[in-house]
Amino acid sequence: PSHSKSKRTSGFDMAPPSANLLSSAPMQDQLPGVPQPLPGISQSM
Amino acid sequence: CSRLHTKPSISPTLLLSNMYQRPDMITPGVDPQGQPLDPRKIQQHFEDFYEDLFEELSKYGEIESLNICDNLADHMVGNVYVQFREEEHASEALRNLSGRFYAGRPIIVDFSPVTDFREATCR
Numbered sequence: 001p002s003h004s005k006s007k008r009t010s011g012f013d014m015a016p017p018s019a020n021l022l023s024s025a026p027m028q029d030q031l032p033g034v035p036q037p038l039p040g041i042s043q044s045m
Numbered sequence: 046c047s048r049l050h051t052k053p054s055i056s057p058t059l060l061l062s063n064m065y066q067r068p069d070m071i072t073p074g075v076d077p078q079g080q081p082l083d084p085r086k087i088q089q090h091f092e093d094f095y096e097d098l099f100e101e102l103s104k105y106g107e108i109e110s111l112n113i114c115d116n117l118a119d120h121m122v123g124n125v126y127v128q129f130r131e132e133e134h135a136s137e138a139l140r141n142l143s144g145r146f147y148a149g150r151p152i153i154v155d156f157s158p159v160t161d162f163r164e165a166t167c168r
Contacts, residue, residue, distance in 0.1 A: 010097045011148035 053156050057109065057132045059139055060157035061125040064147060065094055065113050073117060091115055097147075102127050105141060106134025112162055126159055 068090050069075055069082050076082050095113060102108055109128040114121050129135040135156065142154045 008093060008097075010100065011094070012097060012101050013145055014148050015146050016149040016151075 051158060053158050055132050055136060056156040056158060056160070057130065057135050058126060058128040058157040058159050059135050059142075060155050060159075061127070061142070062153040062155070063123040064098075064125045064150075064152065065091070065115055065123040066148075066150075067091075067115055067117065067123075070117065070122075098125065098127070101142075102129075102138060105129070105138035106131055110162060126157055126162070128160065128162075 068077075068087055071077055072079075074082055074084075091113070095111070098113070099108065099111060102111070107130040109130050110126075111128075112126040114124045114126075116122060127135075127138070129138065139154050139156065142152050145152050
């Protein structure tokens with residue numbers, strides 16, 4: 001039997017999606033809000 | 046269960062908690078969308094998981110045994126036990142796997158006291 005499938009990508013280092021894992025609703029049309037860096041403000045610890 | 050489940054500070058065996066998730070984990074033979082699953086698909090899914098793990102774990106040393114619980118009960122579900130030949134290899138793997146993800150879920154890895162899997166059944 002031919003088992004010549006191409007190598008799957010390993011599940012290792014597959015990070016969780018940023019969307020809530022519990023919601024299975026398709027959200028393809030939604031653009032994630034990209035937080036803008038605030039110019040001129042540096043955070044000091 | 047009357048066993049002491051202590052976590053040793055060093056062991057050739059690692060426990061990866063709740064790592065394997067059957068595609069039909071909610072209802073046996075049925076996927077989460079309610080569609081019937083081909084048993085061959087379930088087997089393939091398991092084999093892919095085993096292959097991923099074996100490949101990754103082999104990087105850290107020679108593997109003595111690799112056990113994956115694919116039971117559906119709550120107890121030990123999805124637990125993976127990997128026994129290395131050498132304790133150092135196990136601790137190397139532990140260091141490397143900690144904080145990483147597998148298939149979108151965090152990897153929970155600890156040393157396990159189990160060294161003989163014939164004796165390890167916990168009932």
